[in-house]
Amino acid sequence: MSGRGLRELKKQRTFDAISTIAIGMFLAHGYDRVSVNDIAAAAEISKPTLFRYFPSKEDLVLHRIADHAGEPARVVAGRPGGQPAVDALHRHFRDGLARRDPVTGLNDDPDVLAYHDLVFATPSLAARVHDYQARDEESLAEALTADAPDPLTARLAAAQILAVQRVLARENWRRLSAGESAEALHPDAAAAADRAFHQLRTGLRLR
Template sequence: MVEGLRERKKRQTRQHISDVATGLFMERGFEAVTIAEIAEAAEVSVNTVYNYFPTKEDLFVDREEEVVDRPSRLVRERAAGQSAARAIVEQLRRDIRERHAYVGLTEGYDRFRQVMTESPSLMARLFTIQGKAVNQLGVTLREETAAAPEDPTPEFVAHQLVGLQNAVQRCIMRGLAEGGGVDEVAEDALRKVDVMESLLSDTVLNYAAKNTP
């Protein structure tokens, strides 16, 4: 579908407000910045900011939908013969090796992490996002396996796989916060992925293997 002029203008306005807000948050911290200050800096009204971002936290986590859906997308797009766990764990390793923003290993992420961890409301939002990712992955696994409504396996597997991701990301955040270099922290994270994968049962590791054509 071709994006119309009105839709493009709305998207550009939303991105502009988000970029301005992010700059202010990085400079002064999340709690110190008000919506009114963001509106003034972005040269829009306060109501316009709220039209695009219902809460202040939405401005900081403007890619929430993408983050929530990512584990599910990896499962939906897994290769033939590949299980859900393999799809997610192998992508996690690639993210670490490529120093991806998803695992907090990109340049400039230290300040982003600091702003987030210093704000109770942002940390609460982070836990909410993680919970949404678990719930969405559970739905996806149920659809992919045609599990019976009374079967709790999809949700339990989703908890383990998203939990593994979250645990690795916390290790990375802690390693960087303690002064570790990016390469050093990345290598340690890869070792931790190996350990965590070894602790998964065969049932989880092979769950929802995609049928070959």
């Protein structure tokens, strides 16, 4: 491995170690009760060094979610030629359920569930997640522009698609939090995803 490769590996290990320490402290004591100074001390680094890896306190937690930023748009951009965008996103969501991707809500690892509760029970973190979602909506709308008759239709489609994914994920989290296992829930979660994406394709049927 080259010197640059070794430096990058060391940097990634330090990044991961700081984040692991921070999230562990937040889960144990509460997000608002742990300071950046506390985390730097626990990680045995200076505060300026910590900020070189994580620009803000929120980033110590939310980089796991930020890693998925723009993913829906990338799925649409990378789909096989001729495949409808909704079909590509449907398959991607179903694949995520199968591999227990936390983004789909179908992951019952205790640490993952605790992380989810931490994020959405902390107003500043939940607000940042909302910002990520808004940017995902913008990038997905841009990716859908070529498939839509006009930009407004692309924006409406992006909003509906991402809303469906959020509702599906929240329902999965709700049921796991109530005590169901991911393994037992998977068939229902997959069927719910199929119904939801079918509704996207065919439109609302409400009385």
